[in-house]
Amino acid sequence: MTDGLGGTSGGGTGGEEPETSDSLKAFGAVLKAFRKRARLTQEEFAPRVRYSVPTVASVEQGRRFPTLEFVERSEEVLDAFGALRGAARHLARQPGLARWFRQWAKLEVEALSLYTYECRLIPGLLQTEAYARKLFVNQLPPLGDDQIETNMAARTERQRLLRERPNTSYSFILEEHLFLRNTGGREVTRELIDHILALAEQRNIEIQLMPQVKEDHAGLHGPMRLLETPDNRWLAYCEGQESGQLITDPKVVSMLQMRYARMRSQALSLEDSLSLLRQMRGAE
Missing domain, CATH: 1.10.260.40 (lambda repressor-like DNA-binding domains)
Incomplete structure (x- = not known):
C-alpha cells in the first residue's frame, strides 16, 4: 500500500516484519x-x-x-x-514504514508545504482507521496480526502531522473514483468522507477532487508527492509496487511541480470538491 506503510495509502505495499530499536x-x-x-x-x-x-x-x-x-x-x-x-517523544518512527519510504517520512516532519496527488487509494495521512485496516488486512502476501498492528500504529503516528503542524500547507488532489470504489463497504466510505470533510475545515488543508470524466489530465503518469523543506528547497517522491524514489534533481522536481500546478487548475475547485464529497456521502 502506499505511504510505504505496508498497506495502502498512496504507494507501495512494503509489508515488513515488525522491527525493534x-x-x-x-x-x-x-x-x-x-x-x-x-x-x-x-x-x-x-x-x-x-x-x-x-x-x-x-x-x-x-x-x-x-x-x-x-x-x-x-x-x-x-x-x-x-x-x-x-x-x-524519542521513539524512532521506523516500525511499520517500508524501508524505501523512511527518508521521505523524515522529510515530511519538517516540511513547510506538502502536496500529494493520488489515483490508487486514499493517501495515508487522510485515512480512517477502518479504511487503513481494510487495506492492511487485504494485503498480499498476508500480514500477521503483529504486522497489521505495527503498520496501524505507524500510520496513526504519521497522521499527527495534520494536527501538530498547523503552519504547514497541505494540498491533496484525489481522483473521484477513489470514493466510488467503496473500499471496505458503504459505512467505511461514509466515515471516510466525513473524516476528510472535517479535515478540510482546517485552514492549512486543501482537498480537491479530479472528476472521473476529464478530457485533459496532467497526472496520467501516476501519483506524486512534493514538499518544501525548511530551507525552501523542493523535493519529490514517487512510489510503485515495492519501491519508492526520492527525487532531488531540480529539473525533474520542476517538471513535477508544473504537472501538479496544472492538475490544481484541472481539478474541481475547493468548494466544488467538498460539495461533490457531500453528494457522494448522501448517496451512500
Whole structure:
C-alpha cells in the first residue's frame, strides 16, 4: 500500500516484519518499570488502558510502536509523572514504514508545504482507521496480526502531522473514483468522507477532487508527492509496487511541480470538491 506503510495509502505495499530499536526497547523498559511500581500485572494493566495483553507485552518488549492513545492512557493509569510521554517523544518512527519510504517520512516532519496527488487509494495521512485496516488486512502476501498492528500504529503516528503542524500547507488532489470504489463497504466510505470533510475545515488543508470524466489530465503518469523543506528547497517522491524514489534533481522536481500546478487548475475547485464529497456521502 502506499505511504510505504505496508498497506495502502498512496504507494507501495512494503509489508515488513515488525522491527525493534533502542528507543522502542527503552520505552518498553520504562513502561514495564512503572507498571511494576503500580503493582499491576500485564493482565491487570491491559484492560485499564483498553488494549490487549499481547499488545502490552509487545510494547514492553520493544516489538510494537505504541500509539498516542496507548501512551496517554498508560501515563494516566500509571501516574508516570510525564516520563512515558517524554520517552515516547524519542521513539524512532521506523516500525511499520517500508524501508524505501523512511527518508521521505523524515522529510515530511519538517516540511513547510506538502502536496500529494493520488489515483490508487486514499493517501495515508487522510485515512480512517477502518479504511487503513481494510487495506492492511487485504494485503498480499498476508500480514500477521503483529504486522497489521505495527503498520496501524505507524500510520496513526504519521497522521499527527495534520494536527501538530498547523503552519504547514497541505494540498491533496484525489481522483473521484477513489470514493466510488467503496473500499471496505458503504459505512467505511461514509466515515471516510466525513473524516476528510472535517479535515478540510482546517485552514492549512486543501482537498480537491479530479472528476472521473476529464478530457485533459496532467497526472496520467501516476501519483506524486512534493514538499518544501525548511530551507525552501523542493523535493519529490514517487512510489510503485515495492519501491519508492526520492527525487532531488531540480529539473525533474520542476517538471513535477508544473504537472501538479496544472492538475490544481484541472481539478474541481475547493468548494466544488467538498460539495461533490457531500453528494457522494448522501448517496451512500
